[in-house]
Amino acid sequence: MNLGRRRSRGVSQTAVAEAREAPGEAEVAFDRLYRSSRDDVYAYVASLLHDGPAAEEVTATAFERAYRKRRRFDPKKGEPRAWLFGIARNAALDELRRRGRQAELAAEPEDVDATAVDASAEQSERRLALRAGLARLEPRERELIALKFFAGLGNAEIAAVLGISESNAGTRLHRAVTKLREALDGQI
Amino acid sequence: MDRFDDDTLLAELRELRPTPRPEFTAELDERAAAGFPRRDPRAGANPLAHLAAWIRAKSGGQMLVPAVGLAIAVLAAVGVVVAIGNHGGSGGELTRSAVGSESSGGAEMSESGAGESSAAEATKSFAAPDRATKSGERAAPEETEGTAHAPTFDAQAPATKARGHRDVERSTTIVLGTKPDQVAGAAAKVYAAVHAADGVVLNSSVESGSTGSTGASFSLLIPSGKVDDALAAFSRIAEVRSRHDATNDITGPTVSVTEELRDSNASIEGLLKELGNVETEAERESVEARLREERRRHASIRASLEHLHKRASMSEVSVQIVTDHGAGVVPPGKDEGGWSVGDALHDAGNILTVAAGVLLIALAVLAPIALIVLLIWSLNRLRVRRLRERALG
Numbered sequence: 001m002n003l004g005r006r007r008s009r010g011v012s013q014t015a016v017a018e019a020r021e022a023p024g025e026a027e028v029a030f031d032r033l034y035r036s037s038r039d040d041v042y043a044y045v046a047s048l049l050h051d052g053p054a055a056e057e058v059t060a061t062a063f064e065r066a067y068r069k070r071r072r073f074d075p076k077k078g079e080p081r082a083w084l085f086g087i088a089r090n091a092a093l094d095e096l097r098r099r100g101r102q103a104e105l106a107a108e109p110e111d112v113d114a115t116a117v118d119a120s121a122e123q124s125e126r127r128l129a130l131r132a133g134l135a136r137l138e139p140r141e142r143e144l145i146a147l148k149f150f151a152g153l154g155n156a157e158i159a160a161v162l163g164i165s166e167s168n169a170g171t172r173l174h175r176a177v178t179k180l181r182e183a184l185d186g187q188i
Numbered sequence: 189m190d191r192f193d194d195d196t197l198l199a200e201l202r203e204l205r206p207t208p209r210p211e212f213t214a215e216l217d218e219r220a221a222a223g224f225p226r227r228d229p230r231a232g233a234n235p236l237a238h239l240a241a242w243i244r245a246k247s248g249g250q251m252l253v254p255a256v257g258l259a260i261a262v263l264a265a266v267g268v269v270v271a272i273g274n275h276g277g278s279g280g281e282l283t284r285s286a287v288g289s290e291s292s293g294g295a296e297m298s299e300s301g302a303g304e305s306s307a308a309e310a311t312k313s314f315a316a317p318d319r320a321t322k323s324g325e326r327a328a329p330e331e332t333e334g335t336a337h338a339p340t341f342d343a344q345a346p347a348t349k350a351r352g353h354r355d356v357e358r359s360t361t362i363v364l365g366t367k368p369d370q371v372a373g374a375a376a377k378v379y380a381a382v383h384a385a386d387g388v389v390l391n392s393s394v395e396s397g398s399t400g401s402t403g404a405s406f407s408l409l410i411p412s413g414k415v416d417d418a419l420a421a422f423s424r425i426a427e428v429r430s431r432h433d434a435t436n437d438i439t440g441p442t443v444s445v446t447e448e449l450r451d452s453n454a455s456i457e458g459l460l461k462e463l464g465n466v467e468t469e470a471e472r473e474s475v476e477a478r479l480r481e482e483r484r485r486h487a488s489i490r491a492s493l494e495h496l497h498k499r500a501s502m503s504e505v506s507v508q509i510v511t512d513h514g515a516g517v518v519p520p521g522k523d524e525g526g527w528s529v530g531d532a533l534h535d536a537g538n539i540l541t542v543a544a545g546v547l548l549i550a551l552a553v554l555a556p557i558a559l560i561v562l563l564i565w566s567l568n569r570l571r572v573r574r575l576r577e578r579a580l581g
Contacts, residue, residue, distance in 0.1 A: 027223075034220050039208060046206035048580075056212045063216065067224040093576035130200050139581040149201040181197065 030070045033080045034063060040081075040151040041088045047146035048092045058095050062088035082160035085151060089161055133183035141176035148173055257564035261557045355496065357436040358412060359504040360419060366426040368511045372396035374425050375404045378507055381421035382406075385414040387505070404509040415503040422507055429510065438496055445493045452486040 041062060046055035066087045073083055134142055147158045159169035208216075219225065366374050375394045382389055387410035394404040410418045419431075459479040466472040 031220070038213065038216060042208040042212075043206045046208075052206075052209075055206070056208065059208070059212075060216055060219065063220065064224045064226075067220075090576060093579045096579040097575055126196075126200055127204065130197075130204060134204075143580065145201065149198065150205040177197075184197070 026070050026073075029080070030067060033066075033084060037081055037084055038063075040153075041084065043150040044085065044146050045088055045092045047150055048089075048143065049095060054095060054099075058091045059088070062091045065091065078160045079157055081153065082157040085147070085153065085157070085161045129184055130180075133180050136183045137176060137179060141172070141179060144169075144173050144176045145180065257561060257568075260564070261560050264556050264560055265553060353439070354437060355439045355442045355500040356412075357438050357499045357503075358415065359434050359506075360415065361430075361432040361506040361508070362419060362422055363429040363431070363508045363510060364422065364426040365429045365510050368396075368402045370426070371402045371404055371509055371511060374509050375406075377425045378404070378406055378422065378509070381418055381425070382408055382410070384421065385410050385418035387411065387414070387418060388502075402511050404507075406505075406507040408505040408507065409502045410505050412501055412503045415505065418505065426509065438499060442493070442496045442500070445489060445496060449486065449489045449493055452482060452489055455482050456486060 038059075042055060042059045045058045045062070046052065049055050049058065062084070066084050069087070073080065077083075134145065137145070143162075144158065147153045147161060148155075153161065155170045155173065156166045158173065159166040162169065164172075364374065371394065375392075375396070379389065387408050390407040390409060392404070392406045395402050396404075408418075422428075456479065459475055459482060463472065463475045463479065466475055
């Protein structure tokens with residue numbers, strides 16, 4: 001019986017629907033990763049670039065690259081978030097290289113103003129001091145702060161992103177926070 | 189302002205976290221749902237356009253490494269190919285094997301030659317049997333013209349050699365296969381072919397019969413000018429199992445001996461003139477003694493020259509008739525069309541051998557290139573990593 005030539009009878013109208021393959025395991029996992037990391041990746045990239053439009057472009061590029069490489073990701077080699085942030089970091093640093101500009105942590109993120117409208121005077125003062133303290137840190141220290149507090153990565157994930165040991169990542173992070181605190185104490 | 193405690197610091201840091209615009213997140217969500225389609229439609233459709241876009245995106249420095257890597261890889265490939273080519277054609281001794289087609293079917297022919305500068309010219313004649321024949325004819329013009337006399341030893345000989353005349357000694361071994369009961373007939377045909385070519389049978393051995401180790405062998409001398417006709421005649425007698433041609437350019441020794449003979453002639457003439465002018469008995473005896481010695485030397489040189497000319501004018505041919513595969517022998521001009529499992533295995537073995545050879549050569553070419561590409565790729569990754577870290581400051 002030739003199924004390929006069999007036709008339905010009495011069909012007067014054909015409904016055309018977009019045919020899509022059922023998402024595979026890699027697609028489902030990537031979708032989960034995207035939803036859980038979209039804003040975190042943007043926050044980290046914006047912290048590195050200090051440029052909203054560029055951060056959007058690099059964030060999109062990072063997800064695009066990660067999507068293309070999703071089948072090559074090996075869970076045995078690390079956490080998916082660390083893998084994704086590694087790609088985002090490379091994309092951001094490439095952007096910095098392209099622009100020939102030194103990375104600066106977003107001392108004044110674009111959304112700060114929006115939140116500052118309702119903030120009290122003391123809160124505003126605190127945030128100004130915090131921004132100033134962050135500006136005094138080294139770029140690598142600011143990156144650690146961004147990975148930890150803006151992107152919400154754990155020490156193990158930070159270590160994987162930066163290619164260092166977990167203990168080293170913890171030590172550096174502690175030093176960065178201590179330095180930030182000292183800078184803030186100096187302002188008070 | 190109060191001092192930052194830990195909780196306050198962390199809370200304030202989180203408050204500073206940049207957040208994306210809703211428009212951007214909506215757009216990104218759409219693209220994520222669509223599987224992140226490429227944003228450059230030209231690049232997505234055309235790989236060349238994609239490559240062009242990639243090249244445009246790269247700076248000069250970034251393009252330098254891949255370009256240099258590609259250039260090195262190409263140079264390495266060319267070097268390997270040239271090295272392989274030179275290896276095949278280098279050396280003073282040349283050995284070449286070829287599967288030729290004789291009148292009676294496939295015949296394996298291997299030819300070898302060795303010598304000095306003249307060897308190259310001699311080996312050129314291997315490529316075309318006709319040319320080799322002509323060389324032999326030039327080497328022995330007396331025989332081909334039917335003038336049976338000793339070679340003339342004139343002073344023009346070296347000049348003739350210089351114009352391109354070559355004396356080439358040639359020897360051939362040909363193995364014929366036939367059925368045991370056809371050995372006698374084949375041997376008779378060999379004799380007839382030798383006779384037709386005005387050749388000489390130096391020795392022969394024929395064992396014929398239907399059982400046992402039957403076969404024949406002949407050691408022949410064939411005029412060089414007719415050796416190809418004779419070999420063609422032998423090939424028609426039975427299936428040619430193998431054929432080996434060897435040549436040796438003896439132009440150098442011939443020229444050298446010819447010059448020695450000319451010098452000896454001059455010495456004899458001078459001594460004879462001196463003998464006519466002697467005044468004392470002692471002087472006469474001395475000159476006669478030197479004349480005798482010179483004549484002995486002259487005879488020796490002449491004999492050497494004759495031997496050299498004979499080597500060039502007559503070719504040694506060894507003919508063997510074997511019956512080891514008697515049952516499978518196909519007479520010339522006939523094809524039984526049988527193809528046994530053994531033949532199939534043999535053919536399969538040959539094919540596998542050739543395939544393995546091709547694979548080996550391909551590996552020899554590709555392995556160094558792959559190594560270079562890998563090295564360049566690794567160095568480039570290191571370089572990019574360093575530049576990225578430097579960009580971070």
